[in-house]
Amino acid sequence: MTLSKRIFFILFLLPFSQLGKAQSFLGAWEIGVSAGGAGYVGDLNQYNLVQVSGLNAGAFVKRNFNSYIGVRLNYNYGQIKADDANSSNEQFRERNLRFKTSLNEGSAILDFNFFDYSINDGTRRFTPYLFAGVGFINFKPTVKYEGETYRLDYLRTEGQENEYNNTALTIPFGGGLRYNYKDNWSIFTELGYRTAFTDYLDDVSGVYPVKPVYGNNPSLNLSDPSLNKPNGIGVPGTQRGDFRKRDTYLFVSVGISFTFVSSKCYSF
Template identity: 45%
Template sequence: MKFFIFSIVFITGIQFSGYAQQWEIGKTIGNTSFIGDLNPDNTLKIGGVHAGVYIKRDFDGYFGLALEYNFGNFKADDSKNSNEIYKQRNLNVNTNLNEVNFNMQFNFFEFMQGIGKSKFTPFIYSGVGVVFFQPTTTYNGKRYNLSELNTEGRDVPYRTNAIVIPYGVGARLALNEKIQLNAKVGFRETFTDYLDDVSGLYPDKFKLDDLSRALSDRSGEKTNNYIGNYRTQRGDLRKRDRYMFVGLGISFTFVSSRCY
């Protein structure tokens, strides 16, 4: 009996050891979608590009832990919105996102390059990370960093970094023992409402300098009818912005120990 138990533990240990030595590196490319004060309704609206790289440790055929870096960009422009209220507000933004995260992935089918039973599997993932962002806009032919201009008259400037919770779904397909293709849709819950530099209410314009005042309320640039009165609504009053990455990727398994 003791020999049987020892044999099971020994064999299981060999299998896990073999699996635990499998790593992969990969890259993705795709699009970015943004949901916030300058795009409150259209979740699937493509705002810009996305590219990323990652390294992942596959513990067995089902679980893996990945470290990812993702770059994204989104643009949002009230003047192109079909809603007349947003058109009248007339704000716009161009934001770069630099994100680093750890995430745990779970395969629905046993999947290991050259080892697992399946060559295809859907998967889900979730984790935690941080995003560094910089909202900008163009005014009179020049680009400005909006975070430096305090367009909402805050007592303390907002941070240009925030914790993010990435989660999503995807699928992967093994082409051979080393190379796989994958597709992924990933949502990001953020702990900031300033990815687009818009959050709450219009400030007291008399407390802003000329440039901040001009970029805080742009409603009258074409009509000369400015609507941004003090303490009236500027953003959508939701507390957090969100974004989404949609991408296709390729990866290479560079260390793999078979189980004999």
């Protein structure tokens, strides 16, 4: 074999040798867990986009197609709450609404890494990333007065003819940072918002009803528990909250993941 043929042969095999190395990450599976805070933006918190009011925990399984793109299936549990009594707005304090809601979310999410992030052969051990996806949320809004807890979605506090659906479509989106700190292990932190296709995460959406809903105490008006007004502040037919049609919730998390990287390569 002449020298030129040898050089050509080496150059021909070089891309395949790199492909063999890439197989260690291409198509790798990853599992992880996370925990952190949960928050909400809606009728009882209209402007603070980063207010955390509860906790969240989650787990995921992910398929990494290359060092930039991956798809994960997520499960997250969280709790959010708000109380008009803690508001800086005097009208909100007089309105005196409150809620606490548990959230169960399942979602499919596409991740995009900005850098060539790879467990074995990538050039960067650190990368920022963005994500977006689609999912569903099951929520259970409650309120506690005088030691008694009420499931608000059962009570039709705004005079609805039927109970509203407590399962809704949700659109997750956000970003984060991940770092490969040892072998197949990575740590990450992310902030993600969810647009829920419902306005009832807080049980507040429509108007004050003609016939209020009362708790076990006849003086406890769950539709209008307002302060300093003997007959309440909610004139029937007037708005209880804001005019936005969807509530938003957020998860801010830190977590750890493990990537199952195959050491099998093609040989020539």
